[in-house]
Amino acid sequence: MQNCKKCRIQIQGEKERCPLCGGKLVGEPSERAFPVLPKTKVTRMSFMRVSLFLFCAFETAMIVLGCCLEYWPGWLLLAMVAAVVGIIDISLAVYYRNNLLQLVAVEVYIGLVVTVMIDLFTGQPYWSVNWVLPIAFACLPVATAIIGKASHMEVDDYILYLLFDVIMSTGVQGILLLNRIHTFRYPALISIAFVIVFFLWIIIFNHRELRRETSKLFNV
Numbered sequence: 382m383q384n385c386k387k388c389r390i391q392i393q394g395e396k397e398r399c400p401l402c403g404g405k406l407v408g409e410p411s412e413r414a415f416p417v418l419p420k421t422k423v424t425r426m427s428f429m430r431v432s433l434f435l436f437c438a439f440e441t442a443m444i445v446l447g448c449c450l451e452y453w454p455g456w457l458l459l460a461m462v463a464a465v466v467g468i469i470d471i472s473l474a475v476y477y478r479n480n481l482l483q484l485v486a487v488e489v490y491i492g493l494v495v496t497v498m499i500d501l502f503t504g505q506p507y508w509s510v511n512w513v514l515p516i517a518f519a520c521l522p523v524a525t526a527i528i529g530k531a532s533h534m535e536v537d538d539y540i541l542y543l544l545f546d547v548i549m550s551t552g553v554q555g556i557l558l559l560n561r562i563h564t565f566r567y568p569a570l571i572s573i574a575f576v577i578v579f580f581l582w583i584i585i586f587n588h589r590e591l592r593r594e595t596s597k598l599f600n601v
């Protein structure tokens with residue numbers, strides 16, 4: 382067993398220095414008190430580093446190619462923008478890896494922004510605004526509730542995410558509707574109505590306090 386002469390303590394397991402004074406230890410290390418988990422092969426940092434390197438290499442190659450061609454074709458600029466979105470996406474995924482609800486929400490919102498941008502880039506924001514936004518805004522609260530239920534969370538724990546989905550869905554789509562951006566309005570209107578009804582349904586039938594109160598009310 383290792384021990385520190387200064388602190389007169391014995392140390393279980395294998396330590397490099399004394400945990401109290403930081404001094405040197407003498408004696409033979411004993412078996413570790415707790416099992417040690419094997420280290421994951423790819424750490425977060427090395428993964429980030431490789432991604433960042435690939436991103437920089439790709440952007441450099443694109444710039445060199447653009448200079449060689451002496452003009453900047455649209456696909457080249459699009460590829461460069463896509464790489465920027467990709468690296469932001471990877472960084473966010475690494476950052477939010479412990480919170481699946483945040484990660485899903487962030488990914489969906491990034492996806493929506495990219496979709497609308499691509500649509501604007503290629504002409505008018507018709508299919509994205511008419512179809513992609515309404516479907517995504519309707520699916521997000523359902524996905525949030527499913528993830529919440531699957532990870533055994535109380536409704537109180539993810540209700541703020543749902544509320545945020547409602548605000549974003551009605552806010553963004555409401556502004557677009559008011560400005561008459563849609564060429565086909567029904568999906569957006571149905572989507573807004575669905576998200577609000579879904580939110581109310583979750584609140585009324587799943588909220589702990591409310592459920593208790595209502596059950597009391599009907600049992601009397």
Ligand SMILES: [Zn+2]
Pocket residue numbers: 385386387388389399400401402403404
């Ligand atoms: Zn010590």
